[in-house]
Amino acid sequence: MVSQPVAATSIYLTPDEQAYLDSKPDLSVLALDTFPPFAFSEGGISKGYSIDYMRKMGEVLHKEIRFVSGIPWFEALKQLQSGELDVIPAIADTEERRAFIDFTPYNHIEYITAAVFHRDLTGSSLEGQIIAVAKNTFLHSYLKRNYPAIPVLATSTTDEAVLAVANGRADIAVGSYPSLNFYVQKHWLSNLVTGQIKGLDLPLRTSLPMGVQKENHLLRSILVKAQQAIPYDQVAELKEKWMRGAYRSDSITGLTSSEVSFLNRHAELNICIDPDWMPLEAVRRGEYVGVSAELMGMISERLNVRFNRVPSDSWEESLRLGRQGACDLFPLIMKTEERESFLEFTQPFVESPLVMITQVDAAYIPDLKRLKNKRIGVVKGYAFNKMLKEQYPDLEFVEVANIEQGLTRVRDGYLHGYIDSLITSGYWIQNRYQGQLKVSSEIDRFWQLSIGVRKELQPLLPIMNKAISQISEAERQDVINRWISIRYEADHDWLITLVGILITVLVLGGVIVWYVRLNTRLEQEVCRRKVAEQEALNLAQTDQLTGVMNxxxxxxxxxxxxxxxxxxxxxxxxxxxxxxxxxxxxxxxxxxxxxxxxxxxxxxxxxxxxxxxxxxxxxxxxxxxxxxxxxxxxxxxxxxxxxxxxxxxxxxxxxxxxxxxxxxxxxxxxxxxxxxxxxxxxxxxxxxxxxxxxxxxxxxxxxxx
CATH class of the missing domain: 3.30.70.270 (Reverse transcriptase/Diguanylate cyclase domain)
Structure with missing residues (x-):
């Protein structure tokens, strides 16, 4: 997720508790690989309710959480007993384990046990049915002990047990209700039902507290205080996120082991944005919004990292923070020679042509070189400013604080024009200046916006390139459709201006024809783009087999x-x-x-x-x-x-x-x-x-x- 800057929650710790935390560089926490939606590994990245919950604990304790994954269960118990591992966030409280584990008084997770089966099995007898279950688990032992006559298919994971039912190797799979539901939705197995089977009496409720090393009373007390300090609404938000069962197959594939390791060490990254660049990105009522906010939200979910926005009042200030090393990432930034001194750049993420905006009664300008001694606005610090000044020396470029100030000065006559991307200019004209301003010229340059990565975090660059390449065109189009509605005005004012020119200067008739053709080509291009956008939208919203809505x-x-x-x-x-x-x-x-x-x-x-x-x-x-x-x-x-x-x-x-x-x-x-x-x-x-x-x-x- 992309988080906004908020004040850290504080809790009261005794001097001994604080000294304990200060003595440790981090808290090591077990991250199970196959316990969805609580804790699981996807693409080598740890995810789930428990993972997010422990990160929130780290926030209130002001302590880094280091997740330990990829180790067998028996090894995790051994490491907890020796003190090498600090916390197992979800572990059953048994008499045997009490000899070497202290448990928290609260249950971190509670769930019911259930079964997955075909709808056609409803009401059938258990006789002759094969039950799939993850091997060496409590339920595996329970079935062997209580139902010795029923054939059991022991699988390596609960996921494999569910798939065994789907492909006919088994008739029933048993496990925790949330995990079963997770895997059913992950594989789109809508012909399977999650529920209870008549005649199969499973232990209904399982409660899992957190576990720490025996006699580690300080850490146990710290965890209790941290649990009490996390606001209820934040816990509810996490449960809504992970327990609703809405699985999305959206992890980034192709990450190397070193890249996964890098992400595990950098679970939170600071981003800097332009706070006033709608619809691409902006801050509105303290919230980061716009196209880049949604696209970065997708990357955050898929990489399982948190992006924290660094507050700034202007793009110029954001760039200054970037030079100082305060920004790990810039979601949308143009590559320049000066910026290469402190940033690496991904492949282009978003592209948009540059255009000039004028008052509605201004003539169309096919080439800015024909324009002389005019004042043109540009936002201070934008990458193309230097290029414009070099390419058009006969124009006076005036720096403004933001796009709104630039467009307002054009409307009020203080500037002849304002140059920015077509995306942002079109958005502002539609929402604030309709009937007052228009697109009067397209500049033969495309604004190619990449993700900027702090040079010191070079391993992050290929990760971001992979993330960009795996956001589909349909997904990008869906985001763009929500934020952008660009419409070229039917530029009849151009034609009126040309008619005036025809009356006064007949020799320019050929120029008029040229203008008309140009206007026609512009309308055709706009029409083509709208058709392409609609086709992409239809493809994303239609089931390809049946042709009906998905x-x-x-x-x-x-x-x-x-x-x-x-x-x-x-x-x-x-x-x-x-x-x-x-x-x-x-x-x-x-x-x-x-x-x-x-x-x-x-x-x-x-x-x-x-x-x-x-x-x-x-x-x-x-x-x-x-x-x-x-x-x-x-x-x-x-x-x-x-x-x-x-x-x-x-x-x-x-x-x-x-x-x-x-x-x-x-x-x-x-x-x-x-x-x-x-x-x-x-x-x-x-x-x-x-x-x-x-x-x-x-x-x-x-x-x-």
């Missing part, structure tokens, strides 16, 4: 309808539709038939649905239908109509199959996750009660009760 495309529509429901009390209903025995279709008739079934189902539903409803492929063989302005009873009738249509039509079109449908109406006070879970439970009940049927969330709730 989750990414549905998110803003769902949010909009939920907001309408809360504000105007208009009903909105969700259907979750799942093909029955879809795995059997793939296994017996082949994946091509399965794909054909998905395509036919999408086409059939699209043709049968009302114009106001939205069809989404949610994942695998599961579809979601959003029904605005619809009561639950009416939605139930529609769902039954769809069910009958599919049952009757599928044998003639592809292969015979049926669907089960869960239907749920939004309660205005609930979140999307809660709404989805209620509707998914209805689908679960539809499967459990025989399939090929419709169940509403109200009916499902009554059955559970």
């Amino acid at each position: 989750r990414h495309g549905a998110e803003p529509i769902i949010n909009q309808e939920m907001a309408r429901c809360r504000r105007y009390e208009t009903p909105v209903v969700m259907m979750i539709l799942d093909i029955d025995h879809f795995k059997r279709i793939n296994d017996t008739e082949g994946h091509k038939v399965g794909d054909d079934a998905l395509r036919w189902l999408s086409t059939t539903l699209s043709q049968a649905m009302r114009e106001t409803d939205q069809l989404v492929r949610w994942g695998g063989e599961e579809f979601l239908i959003l029904l605005p302005d619809t009561q639950l009873k009416d939605a139930e009738e529609l769902a039954e109509r769809y069910r009958q249509l599919i049952e009757a039509g599928s044998p003639k079109a592809v292969t015979a199959f049926t669907v089960s449908i869960g239907v749920g109406q939004l309660d205005p006070i609930e979140s999307f996750s809660q709404w989805y879970q209620r509707t998914d439970l209805a689908l679960y009940q539809a499967k459990n009660s025989g399939r090929n049927r419709v169940v509403t969330s109200h009916e499902a709730a009554e059955e559970v009760a």
